[in-house]
Amino acid sequence: MRALIFPGQGAQYPGMEKELFERFPNELRILDDALGCSAREICQDDKDGRLNFTKYTQPIIYTVNALSYQSICEDDPNLVSCGYTTGHSLGEYNALLAAGAFDFSTGLRLVIRRGALMAEAASGAMIAVIGVSASSIEARVADLRLRSTVISNFNSAQQLVVSGEQSEIALLYNSLDAAGARTARLNVSGAFHSPLMRDARNKFAQLCKEVEFRDPKVAVIANATARPYLEGAVANTLVDQITSPVKWAQTIEFLASQGVSEIVEVGAGAAPHGRRAMLSKFVAQTLRPEDGWSMIGHKTMRQPKPAPDQQNVDRSTELKPMPIRDEEPESSMSMPGERLGSEVFRARYGLKYAYVAGSMYRGIASVALVCSMAKAGMLSFLGTGGMDVAEIKRSLDCIRVNVDEFPFGANLLANYDDPQIERQTIDLYLREGIKVVEASAFMEITLPLAYYRCSGLYQDAQGQVCSRNHVVAKVSRLEVAEAFMRPIPDGLLSELLARGEITPHQERLARLVPVANDICVEADSGGHTDRGIAMVLFPEMRRLRDRIVGEQGYAEVLHIGLAGGIGTPDAVAAAFLAGADFVLTGSINQCTIEAGASDLVKDLLQEMGVHDTEYAPAGDLFEAGSKVQVLKRGVLFPVRANKLFALYSNFDSVDEIPEKTRRLIEQTYFKKTIEDVWSDVSSRLQRMGRVEELEVISSNSKRKMSAIFKWYFGHSTRVALDGVQGEIINFQVHTGPALGAFNAWVRGSPLESWRSRNVDVIALRMMEEAEAVIKDRSRALTGQFDSVRADNR
Structure with missing residues (x-):
């Protein structure tokens, strides 16, 4: 699989337009008209240094990139056949152009306005830092008490770029230089990709409202998230890019993880029309040669490793991983973390992992967060609390367009000030076919919640009671948990039946199932909390569940998960060792790129x-x-x-x-x-x-x-x-x-900086390392038990 990458500002040099402007005179005329001067003159001699002025640099590089791509399309169409496109900062516009998100003239209009706005914010500076980790830079920034300074470009495993106010960047530069770090001042007119670009971002957002964007025809990886553009989100993502760091190294790592084996640089800095292949150098610094990657000119390619000769491999001394459960030997096909928790829970919602991201108020659990988790095989809930029905509908539409085939749910927040909102939300969920809701902040079962549960009940051919609508109830008190573990109260069923909202058959079926399909025990956590202690509350909830299930004789499994305090792999491991069928995280997710919280x-x-x-x-x-x-x-x-x-x-x-x-x-x-x-x-x-x-x-x-x-x-x-x-x-x-x-x-x-935290990456790391923790503890405990048995003998 091939990915095309396009360079941005910094790739310019005199003469880069050679042959291209002559070959494409119409595009050159459009560029000259937009600039109000001759682009050829700027590029050929650059006597007055205008080629490095942002308002000229960006539209010229965009045009050279576009014409380079067009020339390759005409000369060698096979070379531009690809599964992904992406670009570094300004180059992202060429990636979108190549993917059909807009035409050349529209892109040029956007780039010219972007360049002008960024040039206006001329109070900042940028430096490149080589061979110093992000955490070391951030620690030095904190020590120097620099308030505006941030890492703005994660270019490669070896190079970072820092943006900030000129006085602060000067202090940081001197500090790093005194410590022997390799640094370089960048010839730019502002602190790009930092909060100092906020005014430019806001003004650019107004222009984007006037432009009609198309969804890309191939996957375009966004600088701000290092993930593909969501459908319907081109404008918002381009606006966010102005103040967000360029996550280039993470982008390249993502492409490699998706099976890309050839990364081709196209544009101002790449052959055949260029001479630098700047981005390809960043790629080569990020992808390891031991994994088969090598750079040849403007291409970076991965050769498959030869299969080892199984006949000559001595495996007699290899350590065998200890199974988590004796009755369930580890499958060679499973990934770390996939086997933790309940297999039935995973199957119920079509998940890879028994890991759930809980909802957070006013879309902090955002569309992007839900989509990222869904694609990673984990369940998450859109944070609809405080949103009106129209806003919820728009969010659900966006999620559906992007991940309709993947599992996701939406929050249902108990509303005591205006109960009608609860019913309007449920009506929307039923119209939209939302199959699972997270019921939170409930102190008793309400009529809208009962209506949702009953509406999805039916019997299959074997007479088994089944449900199309599922409820995951977050509870922190035993009496509330018991209400969700038991069937819907008779009074609510009678009212629903009298209103004609459910059938007599659904009423009978509702008496055979609990209100909730799954219970999430919420110990001390962010937001509403009863300050419960997890290892006190959770065992009591399990005992309560076992007693009620024994009394009612439910056919389906009523799962018990744990939330509250789940912030490290050790906490995840402790939850599963305590018997949790799944874990639910909240606080750690709001400090990620995808979260809807403000910067x-x-x-x-x-x-x-x-x-x-x-x-x-x-x-x-x-x-x-x-x-x-x-x-x-x-x-x-x-x-x-x-x-x-x-x-x-x-x-x-x-x-x-x-x-x-x-x-x-x-x-x-x-x-x-x-x-x-x-x-x-x-x-x-x-x-x-x-x-x-x-x-x-x-x-x-x-x-x-x-x-x-x-x-x-x-x-x-x-x-x-x-x-x-x-x-x-x-x-x-x-x-x-x-x-x-x-x-x-x-x-x-x-992952120290939130600007490097993706919610799905965090979840995978948590589950993978939790399994390792469990295996280590199992080995340690086994050794202790063996020692005790030996002493007793």
Whole structure:
């Protein structure tokens, strides 16, 4: 399989246009008109150095790349037949052009605007660093307290590029130079692929809204994710590329993992029309010769290794891996981690791994996250809490286009403020054919949830009760778990039957199955939590499950999984050794590339440790005093939220709050008057048609105070999701200690920076290494038992 790669800025040199501009005069005319000057003159002599000016460099390289590709298409069509395309930074536009996402003129228009916007952000600088690890650079950046400086290009296993403000880059350059590191200043006009490009990104997004993009005809690997473009996501991915690091080394590693055996560089820096083959050098630095890779000019190729002579291999001293279960010998076809957990659970949802990524509010468990997990053979749930039905529908459509043949689910969040939203969500799921939902924050079985479960019940030819709709219930209390483990309550079934929403046959079948197909025991975790201790709670849940299943005689297996504190392979191993049928992760997934959290939130989360969380009142259950676990490092939200709850507990009205305290809240918490907050609350309820509720709240001073305080909880969530720089201190970020443990585990590795964390890669590493942990412990325990038996003899 072949992949085509296109270079970006940095590949330019005088004379690179030779022959191409003469061969393609129409494209040259389009380029000249767009630049307002002669591209040939800029390229031929470059007397005034304009070839290195971003606003000229980018459109010229884009054109040379495009014409190089076109010439090869005409001269040797077989060479451009490929399974993947990708490009380095600017080169990604040529990869999309080659894949049919837009035509030459549209791409040129985008590139010219991109180059102009990036040139406007001229306050930054970039340096290349050779032979120094990413973790070492980030440690030095932290020691020097550089606030804007980030790794912006992961070019190869040997070369990284760092972007930041000019003064900060100068400090870093001097520091690295003094330490003997090989560094080089780059001749660029800005801090590309860094947060300093945010203004350029926002302006470029407006242009992308005016452009009609087509989905690529072949897989295009995005710089920002090192994964293929999702369908319908060309515009958003190009916009994100401006501020995201170029994950070039990870891109090449991904191509190699997909079976690519030939990587061909096309464009300004490659033969036959170029002389540098810059990207091919990066490829050669990333792919190992011992794996059969070699670079020849502008190509990097992998030769298959010869099969060893089995006759001459002495295997008498090889160690045999110990089976995880004596009755289930390890298959030579299984991959590490695939055999952990319940085989029935994996088969139920069509999974490779008994590993689940839980939902996270407001699309933090995003479309990209769901798609990545699905393609890796793991179950994940779209985070629909706080999203309206139209937004959920758009997200589901995007997922369906990309991974319809793979398993995925969506969250169903109990809604106590507006139960109708719960029903509207269920109706959408039934229309869209969503086969599995994650039921979370439920304290009792609700009518919409019962309707979803009943609607999918039927009997097969053998009379077995089957279900098209599955429920994975996240629970942290025994009484709630019992409600999900038992059949739907009679009262709810009677109401559904009276409404004509289920048939008498479905009512009878509903009495033979539990509400949930699977139970996930949620120990102490991020967000809503009862602070349960996993090794206390989980065994009790298993015993409860065994007792209820024995009483009810269910035909299907009711699985028990574990969530909360799952942040390292050791924790995964402990869960499976304790008898979990599957594991579910949450906190560690929100600090990944695919997560819908803002970059500012991810920056905060990447630095947290196991003790950097705190409990605060839950906004949706404020009056009840329910708690959520949130980040405390770098923010003041938990302190302020607890202060508001204390005021609510001690006063019956905002008018009773001491004036000094009231001013403090208005000036530092709300940044607006209490009257203005109440106006916002009133307007929102009116827009939602909840006029009667507004009247009730207005007439009750205690409820009015609660509504005003709860505004802060919504505000703190919104500013965190949007990444509002001036509101970091008020960010409400739900997370648990598991992420702190994860950060410690990956410190010093390529996964240390969240910008290098892909959710599927993390999951695979967790499962693979968990199996290794289990095998090591099994060997150690076996040795201990043998020693005990020998002593007893």
